[in-house]
Amino acid sequence: xxxxxxxxxxxxxxxxxxxxxxxxxxxxxxxxxxxxxxxxxxxxxxxxxxxxxxxxxxxxxxxxxxxxxxxxxxxxxxxxxxxxxxxxxxxxxxxxxxxxxxxxxxxxxxxxxxxxxxxxxxxxxxxxxxxxxxxxxxxxxxxxxxxxxxxxxxxxxxxxxxxxxxxxxxxxxxxx
Amino acid sequence: xxxxxxxxxxxxxxxxxxxxxxxxxxxxxxxxxxxxxxxxxxxxxxxxxxxxxxxxxxxxxxxxxxxxxxxxxxxxxxxxxxxxxxxxxxxxxxxxxxxxxxxxxxxxxxxxxxxxxxxxxxxxxxxxxxxxxxxxxxxxxxxxxxxxxxxxxxxxxxxxxxxxxxxxxxxxxxxxxxxxxxxxxxx
Numbered sequence: 243x244x245x246x247x248x249x250x251x252x253x254x255x256x257x258x259x260x261x262x263x264x265x266x267x268x269x270x271x272x273x274x275x276x277x278x279x280x281x282x283x284x285x286x287x288x289x290x291x292x293x294x295x296x297x298x299x300x301x302x303x304x305x306x307x308x309x310x311x312x313x314x315x316x317x318x319x320x321x322x323x324x325x326x327x328x329x330x331x332x333x334x335x336x337x338x339x340x341x342x343x344x345x346x347x348x349x350x351x352x353x354x355x356x357x358x359x360x361x362x363x364x365x366x367x368x369x370x371x372x373x374x375x376x377x378x379x380x381x382x383x384x385x386x387x388x389x390x391x392x393x394x395x396x397x398x399x400x401x402x403x404x405x406x407x408x409x410x411x412x413x414x415x416x417x418x
Numbered sequence: 419x420x421x422x423x424x425x426x427x428x429x430x431x432x433x434x435x436x437x438x439x440x441x442x443x444x445x446x447x448x449x450x451x452x453x454x455x456x457x458x459x460x461x462x463x464x465x466x467x468x469x470x471x472x473x474x475x476x477x478x479x480x481x482x483x484x485x486x487x488x489x490x491x492x493x494x495x496x497x498x499x500x501x502x503x504x505x506x507x508x509x510x511x512x513x514x515x516x517x518x519x520x521x522x523x524x525x526x527x528x529x530x531x532x533x534x535x536x537x538x539x540x541x542x543x544x545x546x547x548x549x550x551x552x553x554x555x556x557x558x559x560x561x562x563x564x565x566x567x568x569x570x571x572x573x574x575x576x577x578x579x580x581x582x583x584x585x586x587x588x589x590x591x592x593x594x595x596x597x598x599x600x601x602x603x604x605x
Contacts, residue, residue: 265525265604267464269481270537271516273546274595275576277588280491342492342510342580343543343587386507 279344283337283415288390291334292319305393307331312399332394339415341385346417349383352376356410361398366411367391376414383415460524464602467569472515473499485574487512492580512576517569520602527604530564533557537597543588546596547575553598
C-alpha cells in the first residue's frame, strides 16, 4: 500500500514538473534605419481669397479665377485693379511649408512659370514670375504657418473677350 | 623403418588437412546486433521570413535576421517594402511587414504566444512597435494564439519624432540600429 502511494506521488510530481517547463523558442530581429530631415510644401485656400478648386492641402492645386473683366462684376475673393491699359486680378493663396528632423530656421521659396506668357504679367507675392528663371518670393519663410503669397495676373485691355488664360506656377521651397 | 614411413604419411596428411582448411576459414562470417534507441525530444523553434509586402530580410529563414529600412523621412522617398502610414505634426511612422514562423514537434500544444522586447532602450526620438505594441526592454505579448507552421505576418513600425536632433528628435543622416528579441512559448 505504501509503495503504491509513493509511486502515485512520484508520478504526480513528474507530471507537474513536465507541465511547468514551458517550451520556448527565441529569435532576434535587428532593425536599422537612417533618419533624414525633410520639408514639405502644400497649398491651402486663404480665407480672403478664391478657394482652391482642387488640391487644397496638397502640393498640386488649382486656382480658378473664373470669368474676369476690367469693369464687370467679379467673383468673391478676387481683388481687382485697373490702369489705363490693363487690369489685374489677384487672389490670396496660402503656402504651408513644414519641416521634420531638421534644425533649419526658415526656408527660401521660389516660383517659376511653367510656360512663357508674352501677353500677360504674372506675380506671386508681389514678385514678378516668368518661365525664364526662378524668382525668389522669400528668403526667410516661416515653417508650419500658412503664408499668403497672392497670385496676380495683369491682362491687357487688348485681350479678346473669352480668351482663356492658363499657366502652371512651380514652387520650390529650400531649407536654409 | 615402417614406423618412420607411417609417421611421414601422417605428417603429410596433417599438412594437407591444414592447408585445405585455410580457404574455408576465410569464408567465416561474424554477426552482431546493435540495439539503437532514440529519445524524441519535443520542442519548438522560431524563424523569420520576408513578407511579400515588406522588406527583404537579411538571413531570412533563420532565427537571427535583419531589416534595413534604409533612408526614412516624413516626406521623402522610401525604400521598397516600406510604407508611411502616418505623418503627424509631432511624429511620422514608417512600416514594413515581416513574417514569424513557429514550428513544433512532439507537443500537444495547439498554438503559441509571441512576445517581444528591445534588447536595449530605444534610441532618442524613435519608438518601435510590433503590431499595436510599443516595445520596451520588458517582454510584452504580441500575440496569444499564434498558429504553428505557417508564416504569420506582423507589422514593424518605427515611430519617428519629427523634432530636430537635440530637441527630442533622433540623430539624422546616420544609421540607427536596434535589436528586438522575440520569444515564442507553446500554449
